[in-house]
Amino acid sequence: MIRRRLLQAIPVIILATFFVFGLLKLVPGDIAVTLAGDNATDARIAEIRAMYGLDQPFLVQYGGWLLKAVQGDLSKSLLSGEAVLTSIARCLPNTMLIVVLALLLAMAIGIPLGILAASRPGGWIDGFVMSVASLGVAIPNFWLAMLLVAWLSLSMGWFPATGSVPFTENPWESLRHAILPAVALASGGVAEVARQLRSSLVEVLASQQVRTLHAKGVSPASILWKHGLKNVSVNLLTVISLLANRILAATVVVEAVFAIPGMGGLIVNAAIQRDFPVVQGVVFVMVLIVVSINLLTDVLYSVLDPRIS
């Protein structure tokens, strides 16, 4: 089963690499001239042309790029000359720290809220949780990030306003830097988790099976915790995996607010300066992460629900 999933992921990854490389073809005009920027020497233009093999047919260019990419060679930055993989290796840990922290926060707050709302559907807690959930989805992450910086960093001085510290260097400082970005990222997630958990839990609790359990005299608490949650765990997994992907995307913007040297800063600067190898490298790595998350989710499905195989 796991092997079949892995095999299914391969065409997706190959197609994705095709699109990543194909991005280059969206550059208007002579690609080498555009990428070389203003005041570029002819030698520089020729260098870029050779790097991408631009004088060769498209499929040959793509093949060459892919062959290097699978060997871990994502080419070099047009601006700094640094290997793209090196830049990514430096930035990725900062991004992953806040992504993972945000995901944990979203679950730690969203799941209890969802259960609370579902245990008394239509009650005031339910109404409150659902209203907050609607707001949480609509609020722009990066604006929430700005609010948090203004209120908790600049006014109160509780958290550092910018930057990040590697977790391996100083775990405590690292978390202190990561907590506000994570909270900003988690806001939509808390809402999403609470809302989805609530609606699937309400459905399960209204089912015939649960009515039978009530009739048998099983305590409501046991019904909720043992039978209810077991039945919604697959739905919950779907929500969390979608959320992981969404947080990974949203972090790009939130990092900008906190000036965190992560994947977001890397790709935004590269896009503005048309540093194309870096853009392609970051997109490629992000896609690999998303595909891995989806694979992991599929595997967990079969663990949680033996009927899926």
Added chain:
Amino acid sequence: MMADITLSTVPARPRRLGGFARWLRTDRRGAISLFFLLALVAVAIAAPLLAPYSPTEQNIDAALAPMSAQHWLGADDLGRDTLSRLLYGARASLYASVLAVVIAIAIGVPVGLIAGYAGGWTDEIISRVIDSLLSFPAIVLAIAVTGALGIGLTNGMISVGIVFSPMLARLVRARTLVVRNDLYVDAARCFGLPTWQILWRHVLPNTIQPVIVQVTLLLAAALLAEASLSFLGLGIQPPEPSWGAMLARAYQNMEIAPEQMYPPGLIIMFTALAFNTLGESLRTALDPTMKRL
């Protein structure tokens, strides 16, 4: 003429206006959202009449002015009136959202129809492409496409539209798979209607309901994407105002004038909320099997 044949198997449509009036009365949240959005469109159109100042005119004397009778919502660091920029920004932000969603529809709906109706290898290939495009984090792909096409609001929103299109394609494909085996589609095929007419007149109208809901929700996502891209400097270029660009400006002056970040942020939030609420209302209204839990 083939095209003149009308098929009576298409289910009768409910009375439109009566249903709409009843919906307005029963679904108050949906109605409020709709009116809020209509008002916003009106404000965007009438911005030149309503705005007290030019949105791009600089006035150093008013730099970072607090709220006052002259500047109801204060002014930014170049002394540009915040209210005026907010009103004109509505134009850019709404234009951007609509542009992205129109592009998503223009790509996604036909592709979904073709994949679902053709089936077989066509469907297999298109579905793989959709799967693989959906594994790109949306805003990251939009940033990359904008970087390639060149920075600017229109390019940015074309990118967002491209990124959103597989979501619609998947939705339409799934509905088409169901509809293509319905009796009226068979009948149309038997009458010898050309495929494009079958798709246009018989399949499309029956896949459109979930698309309408999704489009409303995508408008909210596009609005947030515009704000994000402009905030990052990849969207609208100075001095033109958009809500995202205003937030970027406010961010730079956060330590001196934090109040500047409230007006654009709040209006983005309420607009996105209105689109989402309207989408949820439409879902309930259009799908009689879904009860409000």
